[in-house]
Amino acid sequence: MSTKKLIKVIIVEDQKLFANGLKEILNKFEGVEVAKIIENGNLVSKELDTLKADVIFLDLNLIGKNGLEVLQEIREQHSDLLIIILTMYQEKVLVEKAKKLGANAYLTKDATVEELKKALFLKDTDHYFTSKAITNTKQIDSKNNFDDNKILITDREKEVLKCLAKGKTKSELAEILKTSTNTVNIHLKNIQRKLNIYNPQELISYVLNNNII
Missing domain, CATH: 3.40.50.2300 (Response regulator)
Incomplete structure (x- = not known):
């Protein structure tokens, strides 16, 4: 059988x-x-x-x-x-x-x-x-240069970006988010990889100009 x-x-x-x-x-x-x-x-x-x-x-x-x-x-x-x-x-x-x-x-x-x-x-x-x-989900027009990686930025990563945009250091970030600087670095690496932007100033500029935060 x-x-x-x-x-x-x-x-x-x-x-x-x-x-x-x-x-x-x-x-x-x-x-x-x-x-x-x-x-x-x-x-x-x-x-x-x-x-x-x-x-x-x-x-x-x-x-x-x-x-x-x-x-x-x-x-x-x-x-x-x-x-x-x-x-x-x-x-x-x-x-x-x-x-x-x-x-x-x-x-x-x-x-x-x-x-x-x-x-x-x-x-x-x-x-x-x-x-x-x-x-039942509203259609998003993918023809308008829509970056799907922007959607994949998590709420926690947005918090990191908000702090960076305010000029906070990694140590200050860790204190604000009640985590370690190592975890902050991991968040930053994930954000950079998702957006394919590795220069800190370019990253902040992109975030502000594209309403990510």
């Missing part, structure tokens, strides 16, 4: 509480096993090569590479992998960008269990499945 193959899932999510909750839900589905939770976008490709997963739930805002960068990388290497974006971002420009980069589904983090199940057991992989919340 043949046994049905387990669907092996990887969750890429840097919020541990959410990731563990999702793992608990997915493991209750028949024939599904969450093999690993990965927090850092830089580690996804290597882990996929080792774990041989069938499905990946991928957040867009991550430590290291962001979700769109990870998506592009893993789609090029794993054509048969079912890639489901699961994120707080509802902007249509990101939904469309993810589709172009090879995602099979795009869900918001308030997706229902039924939506999770539909995406996970997607039979027609040529159909781009989205959660109901996406349908």
Whole structure:
């Protein structure tokens, strides 16, 4: 008697509480096993090569590479992998960008269990499945030089940028944000990578001119 193959899932999510909750839900589905939770976008490709997963739930805002960068990388290497974006971002420009980069589904983090199940057991992989919340989201015109990386600047990173724009030093930033200078440096590196701007003055100028803060 043949046994049905387990669907092996990887969750890429840097919020541990959410990731563990999702793992608990997915493991209750028949024939599904969450093999690993990965927090850092830089580690996804290597882990996929080792774990041989069938499905990946991928957040867009991550430590290291962001979700769109990870998506592009893993789609090029794993054509048969079912890639489901699961994120707080509802902007249509990101939904469309993810589709172009090879995602099979795009869900918001308030997706229902039924939506999770539909995406996970997607039979027609040529159909781009989205959660109901996406349908009601206002369209953003991607023709107007819209930078999707601007959306991926987190609230915490915006706090860092606001302080920088006021001329605060890294030490002052750490004190204001009640964190370490090392964490401040990590935030700055992530911001610079997302916006592809590494000169401090150019960074502040870009932020002020593009209404990021």
